[in-house]
Amino acid sequence: MEITIREGGPEDVPVILGMLDSCVQWLVAQGRTGQWGAKPLSQSSGTVESVTRYVDEGDTYIAEADGVPAATLTLTDAPGAYLSHLPPVGEPERYIHWLASDRRFKGHGVGSALLAHAAETTRRAGISLLRVDCYAGDDGKLVRYYESNGFARTETYVGTDDWPGQVLARRV
Template sequence: MNSEAITIRRGGPADLPAVLAILDSAVVWLNGRGITAQWGTDPFTTRPATVELVERVVTEGSPWIAEVDGVPAGTLTLTPHPGTYVPPAAEPERYVRFLATDGRFHGLGVGAALLAHAAEETRHEGVSLLRVDCFAGSEGRLVAYYERQGFTRTDPFTVGEWPGQVLEMRV
């Protein structure tokens, strides 16, 4: 399959089960590669507070679902602000939350397609700043991924012992 097989549609609250299934699959995929510190080892759906957070972000933000042959393969939600652990920008922004690819579709460019769509949506809304944060552990592989997608590192942060990195893109 190639990126032409990926379609992106606006999601909504009815997509919450699909979003959670994608996040659960991403945890399994990460754990299968020995990456347990990013999103832990327990599925999102077994953590009530996390399910509530995902539901709130999806409901308040603009969720997007990437599909491959009609099957939900990835997701992200755009919000006008980051989570509570990152200070908001000093200008209007769009913030990528809960970007994930279902493990079955990893390597097809689903995440890249969603990020390109997020940049286009941000530009379309008349906002010039797109930001995201990510896990900075595991030799910084996820930070490097976002840099390959056109983001630039800004502020590192730590939540407990979880190392994070904020990145931004001008669109």
């Protein structure tokens, strides 16, 4: 399977929402609704607005597997407003939002390819800090996934409705 990465844009918002819905469906099938709930995220006006805003404000990338959109992430210069309580990092950074993959491509390395691309893009921009936050509940697999891609745990936080979160950072 050949993985290529292209820039995304507003026309990709439906594709990105489809990937998020695929993730929710996969999580629900495992009885893991703590991360994103049980309903398709494309039905949440808040999620649609968030994805659209980040695509408009940041740099969105789509990983394609043999030409089929398989995973996505968006890079911006700061974390989301929901993390405004964290201390500032005191240096330029790039921040990953909405990393998701169509679960049909689970295990094919599309997410890791995007994370490597984000690290390289950050480094080429002359920025040495790449951060992300994620769900830290259940079995902690998502946090370990980021660690396996070169990130280290920094701050923990509790989001809305006691949602357990973890911020991770990677030097590039």
